Amino acid sequence: MADATTTPAKTLATIPAGLPATAPALPPGMGQPVPRYDARAKVTGSAVYAADVALPDVAYAYLVTSAIAKGRIRSFDLREARALPGVLDILTHDTIGDAIRPVKFFTEGGPASNSVVPLGSPEIAYAGQTIAVVLADSYEVARDAAHRVVVDYAVEPPSATFGSPGAVDQELATQNKRHDDPKVGDFAAAYAAAPVTVDAAYATPAQHHNPIELFATQCSWNGAQLTVHEPSQNVYGIRAGLAAQLGIAPSQIRVLSPFVGGAFGSKGGLTQRTAIVAVAARKLGRPVKLVPTREQGFTVATFRAETKHRVRLGATRDGKLQALSHDGFEVTSRPDPYAVAGTDASTRMYACPNIASNVAIVRADRSTPGFMRAPAETPYFFALESAMDELAVALAMDPVELRRVNDTAREPIKGLPYTSRNLMPCFDRAAEAFGWSKRDARPGSMRDGDWLVGWGCATSAYPTQMAAAAARVSLFPDGTARVETAGHEIGNGLYTVLAQTAAERLGLPVGQVSVLLGDTDLPPAPVAGGSISTASVCSVVAQACDAIRARLAEGGAPPTDVVAALKERGMGSVQEYAEWAPHGAPKGALGLLYQGKAQPTGGAKLQDRIQFAFGAQFVEVRVHALTREIRVPRIVGAFASGRIMNTRTARSQYMGGMIWGIGSALHEETEIDPRAARYVNANLADYLVPVNADVVDVEVIMVPEEDTLVNPLGIKGIGEIGIVGTSAAIANAVYHATGQRLRDLPLRIDTLVTGA
Template structure:
């Protein structure tokens, strides 16, 4: 039988070793412990969160008598009887709460699925049974569901985010008017939900004044401080344990209502309380990627050089908390534009608050830019790969700052060679096999290199082993293994002899695991701690492995530790101090000093049945350059997952919403479609070597959110190439091609 697995990618220039992640065997055998699996002291009680079945209105009465009469039921908490809570700031105000709305704040209902009661019982089954017997009566108002719904209100992003500036770089209108070729297109991207396999769970218990929370988290120090703020307790008394995260993609960064609900219930009952939002509740409990509308006008001169670029984005968000991703300052940095204009609006309705979702701003905005690039290339009669190469830039044209490194053209060349792009007949509907139309498309992928301050403690033992402690998070990326590799390189120790602890707020603070910042930030702090250890051992920076071994063996104490810290060049020590209060300082993309981005090129083949129009993706090639690659194996895994995600984003993923009721209808993973194995053909990944000595200690660019950016533009272009039909609203479903 043919071997059908991906071989371990070899390390190329400027790459670490492709070692397997430490926990691989435990993960594939189910032995690994996640937050909800951690043992608790004593017999836990089980909570069921009752959520609203309307999107807008008011609770008029609650009758909990029948629910309380179910044997085993311990409590029913509603807005009428919940203990007082403090305010919790949202992310945009420097906090971590997903919404400005406090849990069980009052009788008003602001969105579908809003928690309206918590039932706690000795067993899960009793809590669930009681939920059927809790009587809540509402008066219902007409909700606003999405774009075009009655009652939707539009604001300039500047009104809700004062730091936002619309871009006015030269005169884009004039530049477009004077262009030889222009396009003017509108795009739509849908609501998407993360749907991590691990559900949103929280287990809470108190030991006197001390609160322990077992909760999968992308930011344990942030959650510890945010939970303390909401529960009005000292953050030093709160501990978060989240040893591994079973998928997050942004959905486990913010603090949701369940944290305070479980903590309050546990305090009242004096025993541990376990709370899990069910799959359907997960659609409204944390956030989602909000739907966008975008209009792009783009022009080039007769030779194909870009002229003006005018991009407007409308994001649909919540009335309660106008979360926005923005992102147009990043698309404006991508090519050698002569003039740029961009505007961003938020449109508000009666919905739960959106949140970060893998490449939050980039997935929608780069899709629109890259789809426009493909359309303009076709309009100008230029090959789309060549068109991108001829408009490459060494500086962010708007900010005028240089890229620290940029290897887009190398990625385009590498992908084109592997894909066989030169054989593409530019004519639409020119390729077919039997009744299957064939099309090829391409796109750029990019992600800003973002970094955050981090600390880390490294302990060196005389027996030649070491340990690392940092409150970073392994969200499935291999972060434990990479931290050990960073220390191993610095200390001259085999990484398998270095143990790593993460995911516990007792550890020295690390950054939020979002924005693809972990590897760059954590390895920089680990390297700093190792440098301090080397100094204390009296070792020069260029010490040989033998010198290091000798120095360690000669240590007078059994162990030696050092706490290191690191912050990006744009920040100072204060940003490190802020970590201890759960503060988030992220620097990346274009600053006033430099432009920092990772790039990629993606090429895809689609096959479309001429009659029934289903779209298949037999092969995709992605070439990526992202500075120093710590571990080609885990990097390959990130790129692989990203490309598959990108295919899903183009063809499958979409949360359907009832326009009359403002409620999500496909809130389960049978009908919220992501690609299955059978949808994925050949996925070919090329890691293009790139050196960036300036960006951070190890020259690392984050890659977790790179590969799924741009893919939908490559696929829609391939669909156009196959059929002659331009689809500008995602996902591409069969009915759009009939």
């Protein structure tokens, strides 16, 4: 752990418009259900999001995207578009030159979420690729002109997905040096010898995040200084990547993202649009605003790629796993070897002496996939936890008991101890709340009139990870304090839990603390991804607060009343700057932090231990006996994720994950035309997400857990675990209702009504 250091007091940054000067006054203390710091600003509409920032004399950009997935642009006919009054310029690969430099994909050490150079060449890598940008005095003119751009393509037949002609299969281990397929013992022999086995194939579809806030970017130059307004989960990362693309120093760029209207992974990476807007603004000599359409968002940002799985389980007749194998297959783009490789987690959930796994990727003519809420665990746990249910059926064993007999305090690959693991308390608490003991295990046995009723359950888990972070905390004689760090509020409640952390550590009312986030002028914080923010940033803020107390102690006992101590010592203010790195962080982690490259560590990646949060979800489904539509009237989730900083915001996060799990199981699928490798339902009428009527009764149970190994505050991440396992619990409940085992997501009427 790095020592706290002090830096000279700097002028405080301005509070973003819409935020209160300080947090709402409420009882102090961590764990309290303190209302969200930014709630009033958001519900009253005064919070200023990236696209809301009013820049003087702004020009509007509208993207032209590729109609084809593979081939090249022979030529543009821009005459009609350019002739429209109000059109300022049209940027294409012909006109932009080499203004944007290539940067590497993130698994290869670069900042890019997609290594195709923006407007870099006439080559088309995927349908929906940005091929031109119209700049105009108004949005309407820009859009009109974009529709008048005529493109002459040389079309080549694209490869859309698994099994498409021309798609290239590769072992992930050959494409990503950091990937290692977990295995232990002799799976083949143990599987052959096991008295009870399951061998099943599962599939999950492509899905898109569709945050309410679109992928806006605004750029303005002041001389050599560039300001970027963009909703981001990683402002330092965007800054570093953009600086490399533009060939300027990171210090010449400021990225601002105080509010994010939904991200879920889609705003974590450097997309093509940022550099394009920056170059456009430089070229025009005026600020440029881009708000891509909903449809364009499907290819402007990343997505969750479709996956396939084969899971084989072998067990003794009393349910003890003897053999477990998980093969994953994932789609990625031609240039970038993106993969989520959820076998890292799925092979480590249960005690089992013989484990094999493999991850293969398929390169197709698609945009590069990326992180989406529990990127690895969501698809891989659908497969694992469906297979566990199939095993329970084969064993005629209660699925909860199957998890119990295979519960373990050590992960089975290397035998490393879990820092804490409360999986079975989660199952027991949730089962009790759900009424699981009343379940008749026979499929189709529980009926309510014309509706078949099914109950199912599954394990949830998510790696507990953290990354290096820095923060500055200031204490003033009027009894207020300020927290400054470039962390990200993405609905995770970071403003609120940081105010709570500082209030508790300094002994102040939480209403006396103000928080600034999402600005590269602030001390760096890591990407808000991998459920790391609260653990990482609260840790460093606590450290800075402790340093303030230590400074005021002047070698003696830390004062109980810091404000009185401050005044007593005649100080105008006291400010501490802290840096923090988690257990297992690599050497140089703090240096990388300032470069926007702070790497999450933890989970199954540590040498000496394994860190996970656990949960259990129970679902009731109803399937109509004739028309076979599936409804989910209730869902209960219990989670043990270390110390809960704020039960109000935590409940929202768990619940949001579970609700998304309903959508992921029943509704969401990005449909791909196999002939053109193009999405066909890129809009929110046809890309379905659950509506209120689909979400009836959701119960969240927080199981107490103390784990001060993960970090001194005992915090595990909770942002993603809620979606993990939900889809399997629903599929398992559908099996229980109907006797039909659906192994492909989304679970749909199509299969149930035809009995296929």
